[in-house]
Amino acid sequence: MKNARFDATVLTLGFAFLYIPILILVIYSFNASRLVTVWGGFSLVWYQQMWSNQGLMDAAWVTARVALLSATIATILGTLAALTLVRFRKIPGRLLFSGMIYAPLVMPEVITGLSLLLLFVSLNVDRGFWTVVIAHTTFSMCYVAIVVQSRLLTFDRSLEEAALDLGCPPVKTFFRITLPLILPAVLAGWMLAFTLSLDDLVIANFNTGPGATTLPIKIYSQVRLGVTPEINAICTILIGLVAIGVIAASLATKRNELRRQRDEHAAAQG
Amino acid sequence: MAKSLGPVKRKFSPWTDPTSVPFIRFENITKRFGNFTAVENLTLDIYEREFFALLGPSGCGKTTLMRMLAGFEEPTEGRILLQGKDLAGVPPYRRPTNMMFQSYALFPHMTVEKNIAFGLEQDKLPKAEIAARVEEMLKLVKLEQFAKRKPSQLSGGQRQRVALARSLAKRPKVLLLDEPLGALDKKLREETQFELTDLQHTLGLTFLIVTHDQEEAMTVSDRIAVMDKGVIMQVATPAEIYEAPNSRYVADFIGDINIIEGAIVSNSGAASGGVMLDCDGLKIAVDQECPASTGDRVAYAIRPEKVRLGIEPPADTAVNAAAGEVYDIGYLGDFSLFLVKLDDGRIIRAAQANIQRLVDRPLTFGDRVWVHWSRDAGLVLTR
Amino acid sequence: MAIDTLSPPLPPEPKVELADDAGRTNPARWLIVAIPYLWLLLFFAAPFLIIAKISLSDTAIAMPPYTPTFQGFGNLGTFFSQLDFENYAYLASDSIYIKSYLNSLRIAAISTVLLLLIGYPMALAMARAKTSLRPILVMMVILPFWTSFLIRVYAWIGILKPEGLLTVLFQSIGLMGEGEQVQIFRTDYAVFIGIVYSYLPFMVLPLYAALEKMDHTLLEAASDLGCPPWKAFWRITFPLSLPGVIAGSLICFIPITGEFVIPDLLGGADTLMIGKTLWTEFFNSRDWPLASAIAVILLAVLVLPIVYFQNQQQKAG
Numbered sequence: 001m002k003n004a005r006f007d008a009t010v011l012t013l014g015f016a017f018l019y020i021p022i023l024i025l026v027i028y029s030f031n032a033s034r035l036v037t038v039w040g041g042f043s044l045v046w047y048q049q050m051w052s053n054q055g056l057m058d059a060a061w062v063t064a065r066v067a068l069l070s071a072t073i074a075t076i077l078g079t080l081a082a083l084t085l086v087r088f089r090k091i092p093g094r095l096l097f098s099g100m101i102y103a104p105l106v107m108p109e110v111i112t113g114l115s116l117l118l119l120f121v122s123l124n125v126d127r128g129f130w131t132v133v134i135a136h137t138t139f140s141m142c143y144v145a146i147v148v149q150s151r152l153l154t155f156d157r158s159l160e161e162a163a164l165d166l167g168c169p170p171v172k173t174f175f176r177i178t179l180p181l182i183l184p185a186v187l188a189g190w191m192l193a194f195t196l197s198l199d200d201l202v203i204a205n206f207n208t209g210p211g212a213t214t215l216p217i218k219i220y221s222q223v224r225l226g227v228t229p230e231i232n233a234i235c236t237i238l239i240g241l242v243a244i245g246v247i248a249a250s251l252a253t254k255r256n257e258l259r260r261q262r263d264e265h266a267a268a269q270g
Numbered sequence: 271m272a273k274s275l276g277p278v279k280r281k282f283s284p285w286t287d288p289t290s291v292p293f294i295r296f297e298n299i300t301k302r303f304g305n306f307t308a309v310e311n312l313t314l315d316i317y318e319r320e321f322f323a324l325l326g327p328s329g330c331g332k333t334t335l336m337r338m339l340a341g342f343e344e345p346t347e348g349r350i351l352l353q354g355k356d357l358a359g360v361p362p363y364r365r366p367t368n369m370m371f372q373s374y375a376l377f378p379h380m381t382v383e384k385n386i387a388f389g390l391e392q393d394k395l396p397k398a399e400i401a402a403r404v405e406e407m408l409k410l411v412k413l414e415q416f417a418k419r420k421p422s423q424l425s426g427g428q429r430q431r432v433a434l435a436r437s438l439a440k441r442p443k444v445l446l447l448d449e450p451l452g453a454l455d456k457k458l459r460e461e462t463q464f465e466l467t468d469l470q471h472t473l474g475l476t477f478l479i480v481t482h483d484q485e486e487a488m489t490v491s492d493r494i495a496v497m498d499k500g501v502i503m504q505v506a507t508p509a510e511i512y513e514a515p516n517s518r519y520v521a522d523f524i525g526d527i528n529i530i531e532g533a534i535v536s537n538s539g540a541a542s543g544g545v546m547l548d549c550d551g552l553k554i555a556v557d558q559e560c561p562a563s564t565g566d567r568v569a570y571a572i573r574p575e576k577v578r579l580g581i582e583p584p585a586d587t588a589v590n591a592a593a594g595e596v597y598d599i600g601y602l603g604d605f606s607l608f609l610v611k612l613d614d615g616r617i618i619r620a621a622q623a624n625i626q627r628l629v630d631r632p633l634t635f636g637d638r639v640w641v642h643w644s645r646d647a648g649l650v651l652t653r
Numbered sequence: 654m655a656i657d658t659l660s661p662p663l664p665p666e667p668k669v670e671l672a673d674d675a676g677r678t679n680p681a682r683w684l685i686v687a688i689p690y691l692w693l694l695l696f697f698a699a700p701f702l703i704i705a706k707i708s709l710s711d712t713a714i715a716m717p718p719y720t721p722t723f724q725g726f727g728n729l730g731t732f733f734s735q736l737d738f739e740n741y742a743y744l745a746s747d748s749i750y751i752k753s754y755l756n757s758l759r760i761a762a763i764s765t766v767l768l769l770l771i772g773y774p775m776a777l778a779m780a781r782a783k784t785s786l787r788p789i790l791v792m793m794v795i796l797p798f799w800t801s802f803l804i805r806v807y808a809w810i811g812i813l814k815p816e817g818l819l820t821v822l823f824q825s826i827g828l829m830g831e832g833e834q835v836q837i838f839r840t841d842y843a844v845f846i847g848i849v850y851s852y853l854p855f856m857v858l859p860l861y862a863a864l865e866k867m868d869h870t871l872l873e874a875a876s877d878l879g880c881p882p883w884k885a886f887w888r889i890t891f892p893l894s895l896p897g898v899i900a901g902s903l904i905c906f907i908p909i910t911g912e913f914v915i916p917d918l919l920g921g922a923d924t925l926m927i928g929k930t931l932w933t934e935f936f937n938s939r940d941w942p943l944a945s946a947i948a949v950i951l952l953a954v955l956v957l958p959i960v961y962f963q964n965q966q967q968k969a970g
Contacts, residue, residue, distance in 0.1 A: 007778035011790070014775040018797050018853065021808035024818060028811065035816075081689035088686050100693040102963040106904060108911020108955070110928045111948045114935060115700030118945065122703055138696040141689065161342055162375035164362040166389030166440065171681050180379050199801045202913055206935075216803050223807050223918060235804040242799045250792055260422055 022239060029232035046233040056234060059218035063198060066129065066214060070136035071194035077137065078144025078193070079186055085145065086152040104142040112139055113206030120207065127209030135207040136197040143196060144189035151185035184253070191249065195242060282492060283507075284317040291354070293318040293476055294339065294444060299348035301334050301500075308334040310500040311348070321470050321477045323487035326497035327523075332480045335497075336446050339478065341365045352443065363392070368442035372449040374433035376421040382408070382432050383417040389440040407435040410469075427458050438473070447479040451486060463489045484524050488512070496520045517653035521571045526607075528577065528619050529651075530554070530570045534562050545650050551614060553589045557645045562652045572648030577620035577641050579608055579633070584642040591642035594618070596635050608633065610641050701952070708740055708945035740946035750930065750947065754954060757927040760841070760916075761909040764848040765902050768856040771849060772901065776860035777890075780867070791861065798854040806847050806918050813838040813846070813919065839921035847915040852908075856901040863897025864890070896965070903962040907955055927951050 029047070033040025050056055081101055084091065091097065104112060116135050120127055159181070163173040179186075201216035208217065215234070222231055284290040292315035301309040309331040316322045324332035337343045339350060341362030350357045357365065368389065376385050386407050390400045408414045411431035421429055430450065437445055450466070451459045467490050470477045481487050487494045488508040495505045496519075504516045515521035518529055532549030537560055544557040547570055554570050562568050578584075584591050597611035601624075608620045618641050633639065744750045779790045797805065812818045815834035823829040837843050867890065875885040913928035920926070927947060935944035 003781065006774075007781055010774040010778045011782075014771070014778075014853075014857075015793055017771075017850065018794070021805065021812060021850065022797065022800065024812065025804065025808040077689045077692055080685050081693075084686045084689060088682070091686055091690075093690075096698075097690055097693070098967055099963050100697050102966045103959055104697060106907040106959060106962055108908055108928060108951065110911050110913050110931045111704075111952055112697075114931065114944060114948050115704040116696060118703045118707055118941070119696065119700040134696060138692070141692070145689075156373060156375065158371045158373050158375040159377060161340075161362070162369070162371055162377070162436075163388070164342075165340055165365075165367075165369045166436070167363045167392035168388070169361075169363050177377060195799050199803065201803050202932075216801065219803055219807070220914075223803075223810070231807065235801070235807065238804065239800045243796065246792075246796060246799050 025232055026236045026239065029229060029236040031229060031232075034229060046229040047237075050230050050233045053230065055213075056215075056218055056230070059213050059215045060234070062129065062212055063215040066132050066136060066204075066212075067194045067197040070133045070140060070197045071190050073133070074137045074141040074193040075144050075186060075190040078141040078189055079148050079182075081141060081145035082148035082152055085149050086155075101142050101145050104139045105146070107139075109200070109202035110206075113203040116203070117206040127207055127212075129209075129212040131207045131209065132204050132212055132214065135203050136193075136200060139203065140193035140196045143192050144186075147189040147192060148182060148185050151182050155182065188249070191245065198238070198242075282319070284320070285315070285493065290317060292316060292351075293320070293353060294478075295351040296335065296339075297349050297351065299335070299338065299345045299350065301331070301338060301343060302346045307500055309338075309345075312500070312502055313348075314495060314502060314505065316476065316478065318476055319474050320493065321467065321491045322479070323491035323494045324478070324480045324497060325482070325484060325487040325494050325523075327482055329499075330497040331500040332497050333448060336369075336448060336478060336480045339365075339444070340367055340369050340446055366443040367446055368437040368440055368444075369446040369448060370433050370437040370450050372452055374421075374429050374453075376429055376432055376436070378421050381418050381420055382413060382424070385421070385432055386436045386439050389436065393440070403439055407439050410438070411435045426453055426455075427462075430454060430462065434469075438469075438475075442475070444476045444478055447477060449481055449483075450479065452481075452483075459486070460489075466490050488524075496523060498523075514649065515571065515651070518569050518571070518651050519653075521651060526574050526619060526621075528572050528574065528648075530572075530616070532568060532570055534560075534564050534566050534568055534650075536564060537562060544645060547650065550616075552592055552612075552616075554648075555589045555645050556648065556650050558649055560650050560652065562650070566652070569651045570648055571651050572643055574607060574619040574621035575605070575623075576647040577618060577643050579610070579620045579622055580640050580642075581633070581637065583640050587640070587642075590645065590647075591640060592616075592618070593638065593640050596633055596637045596639055599633070599635065608639075610639055612641075704945045704948055707942050708949045709737060710942045740942050741950075743943065744946055744950065749925065750927075753925040753927045753930045754950065756925045757910045757912075757951075758954070760844060760848070760926060761906050761912075764845055764852070764909050765906045767845060767849050768852055768905050769898065769902065772853060772856035772860055773898075775853075776857050776864055776897070779857070779861050780864035787865070791858070794854050794857050794861075802851060803914060805851055806915055809843070809847055809850065809919060810838070813843050838919065839924075841920065841924055843919040844916050844924055844926075847919040848909055848912065851915065852905045855904045859901040859904065860894060860897040863894040863900075867893050900962075900965060903958055903965070907958050907962065910955060911951055 030042050030044065031038075031040055032043035032045060081097075085098060085101065088094075113135070116131075116138065117127070120131050125131060155178070159177055160173050163177045164170065168176065199216065200214075201220050204214045205217050205220070208214065215238075219231055219234065222228060294316040296312055296314040299309055299312045300307065312331075312335065314335075324335060326332045334343060338345050339352075339357075341357070341360060341364075344358070352366070377388065380388065383404055386404045387400050390403055395403075404417075405414075408417055411434055413428060413431055413435070416424060416428060416432075421432065424432065430453070434450070447466075451462050454462060463486060466477075470490075477490075479487070479490060488511075491508065493505060493507055494511050496503045496511065498519055504511060504520045506514070506516075511520060511524055515524060521527050522529060530549045530552065532547040532552070532554065535546040535548045535553075537545045544555060545560045545562075547554040547556070547568065549570060556570065560568075583593070587593075592612045592614075594610045594612040596608055597617065598609040600607040600609075603624070605621050605623045608622065610618045610620060612618060620641055775794075779787060779794070782790055810817070813835065815836065815838060817835070817838070819837070820829065820833075820835045823835060824831065824833070829835075837846070871889050871893075872882075872885055875889050876882070880888065911928045911931075912926060913932050916924045916926040916929045917932070920929070928951075931944050931947045931951070934940050934947060
């Protein structure tokens with residue numbers, strides 16, 4: 001009983017700490033006053049300003065394209081990497097390979113960003129949209145690989161063997177059996193890669209070039225000049241989008257889970 | 271499936287006919303995983319329409335042997351012939367074998383119907399033919415009304431039937447069954463064993479089953495290969511395996527048995543006196559042809575149900591008899607197992623059918639008893 | 654010099670191993686390995702060699718517009734002759750860099766301890782919650798992680814700055830007079846708050862994963878054997894959650910050491926952190942070789958924890 005009260009207190013305080021700053025940020029995006037400390041009444045003026053701020057909108061568009069592209073490429077590469085990690089344990093240099101998958105997860109962003117930039121410079125590649133896409137793909141593919149790997153580890157290999165045994169060649173087996181069954185993990189990996197790309201400031205700032213200013217870079221440069229409610233507005237929209245995405249995904253998972261439980265119940269009934 | 275009271279032991283013994291050609295031949299097969307030898311220089315013939323069982327504890331190489339036939343593993347040495355054709359290099363998806371997996375491996379994202387049709391679709395058969403074949407299979411396993419269900423909506427027994435239907439749909443030359451009944455409860459397992467034998471007789475296919483359950487192997491198969499550490503210990507019919515095991519290992523693995531170590535005192539052939547053993551003072555006479563010679567260390571093996579138990583001493587107490595006391599009694603319903611501690615400390619297991627009701631059973635703990643057996647009750651094992 | 658590291662991985666030897674596909678010689682299987690392998694070699698491994706090389710170059714020849722000094726294998730001799738340790742000598746000579754490294758490690762260590770102190774009770778409470786409640790709690794911990802890092806740091810500026818919400822709050826409840834202001838913004842304290850806030854999910858989740866899979870009957874057994882609850886926690890719960898503690902600590906400690914955004918936005922001019930120093934050398938002083946040298950040293954400092962983290966992950970995978 002004492003535990004229960006302690007736990008409830010801890011969780012309440014913990015979640016308050018996690019959510020109150022975000023909540024304040026959202027509330028003040030609707031503040032008519034420019035001053036954070038003064039509540040000037042409800043207003044959408046900052047959303048209007050944000051909407052008419054061409055620079056901000058351009059950055060948002062660049063970010064969306066970078067995130068879509070890099071998340072998609074990262075998902076393909078990450079899935080292949082996960083297959084390599086789980087299915088090809090004897091390849092030469094496996095330790096190097098798994099090292100290259102795990103290291104980016106904890107590597108300080110300044111190092112990843114700087115080193116990639118120096119690669120692009122030494123290869124004489126002009127920095128811009130594509131270099132940011134490559135940079136984001138490189139670190140987010142590792143996250144995808146981890147997510148898909150954990151699914152593959154619990155994957156029943158006899159399903160693939162059954163398909164082979166029934167006359168289905170390996171590549172077709174992958175697309176008809178393996179991929180449909182690991183798809184939830186692959187999609188989760190895509191979402192993760194997408195948000196990571198959406199979030200990233202440091203690596204993008206190193207590897208971007210003219211005409212490829214992403215939203216975080218834009219937000220950062222404005223934040224350095226001081227807090228403006230316009231930023232609150234765009235942050236609120238980003239939070240809203242992510243929240244909708246995450247909640248929709250978790251509801252879908254929950255529904256599938258319920259359906260599965262119902263199925264099993266039906267089976268138990270005969 | 272036809273109603274059956276039990277396996278019909280048919281007149282079928284191509285292995286005794288020297289002119290018959292094996293359907294499947296494992297020829298000097300060795301399979302190594304790194305330093306571990308799963309199968310060692312193994313040769314085995316399996317005949318057409320035979321129901322063949324590979325029996326052994328886990329890790330004995332039986333599953334590896336089956337997986338080599340299915341094409342999931344390549345032999346390190348030796349070759350596998352199917353109808354005289356070498357299977358080396360033929361990938362699993364081009365082999366005329368189908369496998370029923372231990373986990374059933376039903377595709378969870380496909381309906382029962384789609385699961386059964388999967389193999390047929392790979393052969394690019396016309397749609398109408400696939401539909402007809404699926405229907406036939408569903409009927410065979412009595413799952414017609416479950417066609418549209420997903421595997422998660424089926425019970426364990428139903429899933430097992432779908433797996434069976436799926437592996438039979440392509441009419442494989444050989445059906446491989448990997449512990450097919452392991453996930454079922456005991457009652458359902460027994461029923462299914464009989465259904466499997468019926469099915470095999472009806473379809474006239476060659477079945478190869480892998481199991482660690484000796485009862486299952488005995489019930490379903492025409493012949494059993496008992497394996498241990500990658501080597502076949504004995505290949506014989508279920509009755510031969512039980513009555514005439516060729517080694518301590520097989521005797522001990524199949525059923526309950528007393529094994530008494532001893533040495534040969536004299537050996538003059540079954541016709542003239544048989545084998546005489548001295549097992550640390552216990553004299554045992556056996557009517558048996560035995561390749562061992564005087565002085566060899568051998569073992570005497572006798573099943574508990576062949577050991578007689580009585581309060582009165584037998585007519586001849588010098589051979590095949592010993593005195594002791596009842597040490598423990600295990601009541602098993604249809605019979606009771608008595609553990610008799612001989613005066614020299616050895617324990618002999620003797621089974622007695624419970625013909626009388628329990629209350630009338632005369633023997634109890636600590637009773638002085640005699641155990642004895644006839645000269646043809648047990649046998650001498652040299653391995 | 655990046656080129657020779659880019660030779661494709663050798664074709665898998667036809668070794669046979671249980672549950673492994675490496676032995677099968679199928680071109681499709683091959684591509685599965687080769688594509689991500691080559692990508693990571695080119696875009697993750699090769700850059701480290703370049704960074705090492707540039708850290709040994711002179712500012713003049715490495716300054717943008719940057720011309721690659723490596724012009725093919727023929728010029729290898731002149732290429733190597735241009736390298737020296739000047740930048741490293743400079744790093745050692747100016748105490749600001751050494752202070753930056755030490756301060757980064759100090760801040761990362763303190764933050765990690767703070768994260769553990771806050772994260773452990775949360776993870777424990779989550780693991781002890783009703784089974785039906787747990788997925789929701791996990792969801793609630795993950796959700797802030799999906800929102801932008803930058804946004805979350807930004808949110809604190811409005812709260813912590815002298816004329817910010819914390820001052821307003823303290824004034825309104827009488828903790829502070831009219832003229833007083835909260836003096837946290839642009840100090841190390843603000844950096845700690847920002848770091849703990851941003852990294853809390855990374856600490857809670859591994860801890861929760863370790864605590865959640867713990868067998869609850871263990872505590873009942875301990876209690877049955879006469880062990881009081883607080884003792885059972887230290888003798889049973891905590892030791893069994895150690896893998897989670899280690900994973901969470903490493904996942905936080907390593908990136909915090911190189912953190913840039915938080916000390917830049919919340920820290921003061923005297924908050925020296927190496928990520929910030931690197932950024933300044935690169936973007937403001939435009940001294941690329943020096944920035945590279947800073948990165949190489951940072952990597953050297955972190956290489957042990959990173960390797961340890963990889964080992965832990967590989968054991969878990």
